[in-house]
Amino acid sequence: MDGTSASDAAFWTRARRHMLRYGGEFVPFVAARAEGSFVYDAAGRRVLDFTSGQMSAILGHSHPEIVALVRDQIGRLDHLFSSMLSEPVVALAESLARHVPTLPKTMLLTTGGEANEAAIKIAKLVTGGWEVVGFAQSWHGMTGGAAAATYKAGRRGYGPQAIGSFAIPAPHSYRPRFGGIDWQAELDDAFELVDRQSTGNLAAFIAEPVLSSGGILELPRGYLAALKRKCEERGMLLILDEAQTGLGRTGTMFAFQHDGVTPDLLVLSKTLGAGLPLACVMTSEAIEQKAYERGFLFYTTHVNDPLPAAVGVKVIEIVERDRLAARAAALGARLRQGLEGLMARHDCIGDIRGRGLLLGMEFVADRRSKRPDEKLSDRVTDRALELGLSANIVRAGSSGGVMRIAPALTASEGEIDLGIEILDRAIADVARR
Numbered sequence: 497m498d499g500t501s502a503s504d505a506a507f508w509t510r511a512r513r514h515m516l517r518y519g520g521e522f523v524p525f526v527a528a529r530a531e532g533s534f535v536y537d538a539a540g541r542r543v544l545d546f547t548s549g550q551m552s553a554i555l556g557h558s559h560p561e562i563v564a565l566v567r568d569q570i571g572r573l574d575h576l577f578s579s580m581l582s583e584p585v586v587a588l589a590e591s592l593a594r595h596v597p598t599l600p601k602t603m604l605l606t607t608g609g610e611a612n613e614a615a616i617k618i619a620k621l622v623t624g625g626w627e628v629v630g631f632a633q634s635w636h637g638m639t640g641g642a643a644a645a646t647y648k649a650g651r652r653g654y655g656p657q658a659i660g661s662f663a664i665p666a667p668h669s670y671r672p673r674f675g676g677i678d679w680q681a682e683l684d685d686a687f688e689l690v691d692r693q694s695t696g697n698l699a700a701f702i703a704e705p706v707l708s709s710g711g712i713l714e715l716p717r718g719y720l721a722a723l724k725r726k727c728e729e730r731g732m733l734l735i736l737d738e739a740q741t742g743l744g745r746t747g748t749m750f751a752f753q754h755d756g757v758t759p760d761l762l763v764l765s766k767t768l769g770a771g772l773p774l775a776c777v778m779t780s781e782a783i784e785q786k787a788y789e790r791g792f793l794f795y796t797t798h799v800n801d802p803l804p805a806a807v808g809v810k811v812i813e814i815v816e817r818d819r820l821a822a823r824a825a826a827l828g829a830r831l832r833q834g835l836e837g838l839m840a841r842h843d844c845i846g847d848i849r850g851r852g853l854l855l856g857m858e859f860v861a862d863r864r865s866k867r868p869d870e871k872l873s874d875r876v877t878d879r880a881l882e883l884g885l886s887a888n889i890v891r892a893g894s895s896g897g898v899m900r901i902a903p904a905l906t907a908s909e910g911e912i913d914l915g916i917e918i919l920d921r922a923i924a925d926v927a928r929r
């Protein structure tokens with residue numbers, strides 16, 4: 497849309513007339529192009545993208561190698577009949593299996609919700625159960641089974657969710673539910689409740705290793721191993737949803753490697769295509785075999801399509817070659833230090849948390865009560881955008897005053913520092929008003 501910008505009244509008149517609203521208000525910035533860590537409007541005004549688009553563009557925007565790959569691939573092999581395989585698809589499955597040798601079987605899909613849907617269906621089919629447990633602060637997607645396991649937002653107003661959907665609270669280091677109770681006791685208690693409610697048909701637990709939409713809640717060390725044991729004791733499968741944490745963002749290729757716990761099903765999306773629509777489900781030979789024997793059907797238009805698969809192969813190649821997981825750890829340490837500097841200067845910041853380049857900054861009314869200050873975090877977000885930084889609160893549903901920060905893994909040190917500087921100014925401006 498040449499000639500449009502945020503101030504272009506005609507653009508917004510057309511947008512208001514035709515755009516269906518799906519997550520509150522639209523951001524008052526009209527992107528015309530994006531490159532690296534920046535998004536630009538038609539007038540050339542640039543905004544530093546501290547959320548990697550929708551927590552996906554780990555290589556920054558329009559990475560030259562991805563641009564070249566897509567241009568070439570689309571002219572050779574784009575989309576196929578859903579039962580037809582091709583070289584990029586098998587190459588991506590191979591490449592993923594090199595990283596997770598115990599989960600060598602892969603199917604490629606398009607979005608995170610869809611891939612979680614497939615993982616949940618596999619778990620149901622293979623276990624014979626149909627009850628699914630998730631965290632009470634989770635986000636797994638907007639489609640049926642994924643939405644039934646999403647407790648962060650979006651449950652009201654749509655009628656019944658899948659029967660057999662249970663939630664347990666995720667541990668919260670900054671705001672524990674019960675003072676003096678450790679996470680193991682909380683987990684034991686939660687599963688006791690699950691067991692009381694279950695009709696004996698537990699199929700799976702689905703978890704994000706760092707709950708992102710839930711407010712950047714990192715599972716404490718040892719928690720995933722304990723959760724896996726709970727699953728094994730009940731014949732449930734553990735599904736890990738690494739939509740945001742996969743492909744290096746938290747400092748290891750996958751977040752579960754930090755804990756040394758391999759799930760039964762690993763779901764990747766967002767970061768796998770580095771911003772382009774690509775997702776996958778990975779599982780073991782035994783689970784795949786059983787699902788196959790029981791007639792597993794998840795036949796979609798874009799399953800195992802060659803164009804996005806080729807993108808995935810290139811994304812993994814770049815993440816490995818440029819050691820982007822290690823870079824996320826190093827840049828994350830720099831970002832954290834910067835945010836802790838802000839916390840030292842601004843009383844309204846109650847907590848900094850997260851891992852690698854997936855960090856959260858929580859705004860509170862005061863540090864004693866730790867009462868979340870959602871209005872303040874909204875105002876800082878708005879002011880930061882005016883000053884040239886997009887670092888967003890969770891837009892769909894209440895974020896509890898937590899600003900999520902997830903820059904591209906390819907960001908420069910200077911860009912990390914620039915983001916901190918803009919946040920500093922934005923917080924000071926809002927506090928002054």
Ligand SMILES: Cc1ncc(COP(=O)(O)O)c(C=O)c1O
Nearest residue numbers: 607608609635636637704737739
């Ligand atoms: C952890 C997690 N899983 C799944 C999803 C859903 O992915 P999609 O929006 O691609 O369906 C999201 C989206 O934010 C997510 O954060």
